[in-house]
Amino acid sequence: MSWLLVLPLLIPLATGILCLVLASRPAQRVLGLVGALSLLGSALALLIQVNARGIQAVQVGNWPAPFGITFVADHLSALMVLITGVVAVAVALYALATGDELREHLGYYPLSQLLLFGVNGAFLTGDLFNLYVWFEVLLLASFVLMILGGSKAQLTGGVKYFAVSLFSSILFLVAVGLLYGATGALNMADLATRMGSVAPGLLTALAMLFLGAFGLKAAVFPFFFWLPASYPAPPVMISALFAGLLTKVGVYALIRVFTLLFTQDVGFTHGLILWIAGLTLFLGVLMALAQGELRRLLSFQLVSHIGYMLMGLGILSPLALTGSVFYALNHMIVIAALFLLAGLLQRLQGTTVLVRMGGLYRSHPWLAVLFLLPAFSLAGLPPFSGFWAKFTLVAAGLQAGQYAIVTVALLVGLLTLLSMGLVFAEVFWKDAPQALGQAPGGWGGLVVPVVLLAVLTLGIGLWAEPLLGLSQAAARELLEPGRYIEAVLGVSR
Amino acid sequence: MEILLAFLVGGLSAVGVYLMLRPHLIQFLIGFLVLGNAANLLIFTSGRLGSQFPPLVQPGGTVLTPIANPLPQALILTAIVIGFALAAFGIVLFFRAQQVLHTLNAEAMPESLEAAPAPSPVDEVREERR
Numbered sequence: 218m219s220w221l222l223v224l225p226l227l228i229p230l231a232t233g234i235l236c237l238v239l240a241s242r243p244a245q246r247v248l249g250l251v252g253a254l255s256l257l258g259s260a261l262a263l264l265i266q267v268n269a270r271g272i273q274a275v276q277v278g279n280w281p282a283p284f285g286i287t288f289v290a291d292h293l294s295a296l297m298v299l300i301t302g303v304v305a306v307a308v309a310l311y312a313l314a315t316g317d318e319l320r321e322h323l324g325y326y327p328l329s330q331l332l333l334f335g336v337n338g339a340f341l342t343g344d345l346f347n348l349y350v351w352f353e354v355l356l357l358a359s360f361v362l363m364i365l366g367g368s369k370a371q372l373t374g375g376v377k378y379f380a381v382s383l384f385s386s387i388l389f390l391v392a393v394g395l396l397y398g399a400t401g402a403l404n405m406a407d408l409a410t411r412m413g414s415v416a417p418g419l420l421t422a423l424a425m426l427f428l429g430a431f432g433l434k435a436a437v438f439p440f441f442f443w444l445p446a447s448y449p450a451p452p453v454m455i456s457a458l459f460a461g462l463l464t465k466v467g468v469y470a471l472i473r474v475f476t477l478l479f480t481q482d483v484g485f486t487h488g489l490i491l492w493i494a495g496l497t498l499f500l501g502v503l504m505a506l507a508q509g510e511l512r513r514l515l516s517f518q519l520v521s522h523i524g525y526m527l528m529g530l531g532i533l534s535p536l537a538l539t540g541s542v543f544y545a546l547n548h549m550i551v552i553a554a555l556f557l558l559a560g561l562l563q564r565l566q567g568t569t570v571l572v573r574m575g576g577l578y579r580s581h582p583w584l585a586v587l588f589l590l591p592a593f594s595l596a597g598l599p600p601f602s603g604f605w606a607k608f609t610l611v612a613a614g615l616q617a618g619q620y621a622i623v624t625v626a627l628l629v630g631l632l633t634l635l636s637m638g639l640v641f642a643e644v645f646w647k648d649a650p651q652a653l654g655q656a657p658g659g660w661g662g663l664v665v666p667v668v669l670l671a672v673l674t675l676g677i678g679l680w681a682e683p684l685l686g687l688s689q690a691a692a693r694e695l696l697e698p699g700r701y702i703e704a705v706l707g708v709s710r
Numbered sequence: 711m712e713i714l715l716a717f718l719v720g721g722l723s724a725v726g727v728y729l730m731l732r733p734h735l736i737q738f739l740i741g742f743l744v745l746g747n748a749a750n751l752l753i754f755t756s757g758r759l760g761s762q763f764p765p766l767v768q769p770g771g772t773v774l775t776p777i778a779n780p781l782p783q784a785l786i787l788t789a790i791v792i793g794f795a796l797a798a799f800g801i802v803l804f805f806r807a808q809q810v811l812h813t814l815n816a817e818a819m820p821e822s823l824e825a826a827p828a829p830s831p832v833d834e835v836r837e838e839r840r
Contacts, residue, residue, distance in 0.1 A: 346785060350788065350792070353792045353795075353796075357795065357799065360803070361799075364803065364806070367806060369810055369811060369820070372803075372806060372807045372810050372811060373807075373811065373819045373821070375803060375807075376735065376803065376807055376816065376819065377816075379799075379803055380730075380738060380816075383742050383796060383800070384730065384742075386792075386796070387742075387745055387746060387749050390749050390753070390789055391749045391752055391753075393785075394752055394753030394756055394782065394785065395752070395756065397753070397781075397782065397785070398755075398756025398757075398782075401779070446821070506828065507828050508828055509827045509828040509829065571828075571829050572827060572829065639829045640829070642829065643829045
C-alpha cells in the first residue's frame with residue numbers, strides 16, 4: 218500500500234487533532250504552518266510518483282476493488298492536491314500575520330486543517346459514495362469556519378451558505394442512490410465499465426442530477442447567487458481558503474464525473490455544459506462590474522471564471538481539457554492572492570468599499586505593482602499564468618469550431634481587465650477621500666503570502682511548460698478512462 | 711410495494727421542497743428533514759424490496775428469484791448520521807441567528823455586506839456619487 222496516497226489525508230487530520238489536543242494558541246499557530254508545509258511536501262512527492270509511475274490506486278482495509286475503500290491519484294487529483302497545499306501554506310502564513318486572537322481561540326487552526334482533510338479526500342477518493350461523505354466533511358468544517366466569531370454579516374451569509382449546501386447535498390445523495398440502483402456499483406472505475414448497460418434516457422436524467430448537485434457547489438449559472446452573498450462575510454483568512462479551494466472541488470467533481478461516467482450523450486450533456494459555461498462567464502463578469510465592494514467584486518469574478526473551466530469540459534477535446542485543468546490550477550493561486558490582497562488593503566485603509574479607498578499609489582507604489590500581478594493574470598495578460606490558461610482554451614475552442622464560446626471567453630477577458638482596471642483606479646490612482654490613519658497593527662507580514670502567490674503566477678507564466686505538460690497528461694488520462702479503470706480494478710491489495 | 715413507496719417519496723419530496731422554500735428558517739429545517747427522509751426512502755427502494763427476495767445466498771447455492779440488496783441500507787445509515795449532524799448544526803446556527811439578528815425570517819435578514827455604489831469609468835458619474 219502506497220503511503221504517499223493517504224498522506225495528504227493523514228497530515229491535515231493528524232494536525233487538526235493535535236491542534237485540538239494542544240489547545241494553547243502558540244502551539245496551534247506553529248502546527249498550522251507545519252501542517253500546511255508538510256501537506257505541500259507530501260503532495261509534491263505524490264505528484265512526482267504519479268508522473269513517474271502512472272495512476273496510483275490504494276484499497277484501504279485490503280478489500281479488493283470494487284468492494285473496498287478506494288483512493289486513486291491520477292495527474293488531475295495529484296495536481297489539485299498540490300495546489301491545495303500551495304494555497305494552504307499561503308493562507309497559513311496570512312493567518313499567522315493576522316493574529317486574529319478571537320478566531321484563533323475559537324479553533325481556526327483545527328477547523329482549517331479539517332477543511333483541508335475534506336478537500337483532499339474529495340480529490341483523492343475513487344468511490345462515488347465516499348465522495349459524498351468527503352463533501353460533507355469539508356462542508357461541516359466550512360460551515361463552522363463561515364460563522365466563526367459570530368458577527369452579524371457572517372451569520373446572515375452563513376445561513377444562506379448552509380441552506381444552499383444542504384439542498385445540493387440531498388441532490389447529490391439522491392443522484393448517487395439512483396445511479397447505484399441503475400448500475401449496482403459505487404466504485405467510479407467499476408461504474409465506468411457498467412454505464413453502457415443503463416437506458417440512455419435514465420442516464421441523461423442522472424447526469425442532470427449530478428450537474429445540479431455539483432453545479433451548486435461550483436457556483437455556476439444559474440446556481441451562483443449564494444456565493445457572493447456568503448463568501449465576503451468571514452475574515453479574509455477564511456474566505457481566501459474558501460475561494461481558492463471549495464468551488465474547485467465542485468469543478469473537479471464535474472470534470473471527473475463528466476469524463477469518466479457520463480460520456481454517452483455528449484451532444485446533449487456537454488452542449489448544455491457549454492451553455493452554462495458561457496452564461497456563467499458573461500453574467501458573472503457583468504455582476505462584478507456592478508459591485509462597489511472589493512470582496513464582493515472578487516466573489517463575482519470567482520463565479521465568472523469558473524465558466525472557463527467548464528468551457529474546456531464542454532468542448533471535451535485533449536487541448537480543451539488541458540486548458541480546463543491548467544485554468545483551475547492557475548485560478549486557485551490567483552484568486553487566493555487577490556482575496557488575501559483585499560484583506561491587506563482592508564488592513565491599510567480600514568474599508569473595502571471602493572469609493573472610500575484611494576491614494577495608495579502615492580503612499581505604497583510597490584503595492585500597486587503587487588496588485589497588478591494577480592489582476593493581470595486573472596484577466597489573462599501575458600506573461601502571467603492566466604494568459605496560457607486562456608490561450609489554451611481559446612485555441613481548443615477554435616480547433617473545435619466553437620466560435621460562440623470563444624467570443625464570449627475573449628470578451629469576458631476584456632471585461633475582467635476593465636473590472637480590474639476600475640479597482641486599480643479606485644484603490645491606487647484616485648486621491649484618498651479622507652486622510653488615511655495609520656494602519657492598525659502591523660501589516661508587513663500580510664504581504665509575504667501575497668508576494669509568494671504573485672511570484673508563483675508570474676513564474677508559471679514565464680515557465681509554463683512543466684505545468685502545461687502535467688495538465689496535458691491529466692487531460693490524456695481523463696479522455697482515456699481505460700487507464701484509470703485498469704489502475705483501480707487491476708490492482709489487487 | 712415499489713409503486714406505493716414511489717408515491718410516498720414523491721409526496722415527501724413535494725412537502726420537503728415546499729417547506730424549504732418558506733422564508734421561516736424553522737420551516738426550512740423541517741423541510742430539510744422531510745426531504746432527507748424522502749431521499750433515504752428512495753435509496754432504500756433501489757435495493758429491491760419485498761418479503762420473497764432473500765438478501766443472503768449460501769456459498770455455492772443458486773437462487774431462482776432475484777435477490778435483495780442490503781447495501782443501500784448501509785448507505786442510508788451513513789446518510790442518516792450525516793443528516794443528523796447537519797440538522798443539529800442547523801438548529802444551533804439558527805438559534806445564534808435568532809440571538810444576533812433578532813429574526814428567523816430569511817427575507818427580513820439584512821444583506822451580509824452594505825451595498826456600495828460601483829466605480830464608474832466615466833468621471834462625471836464618479837463626481838456625482840462622491
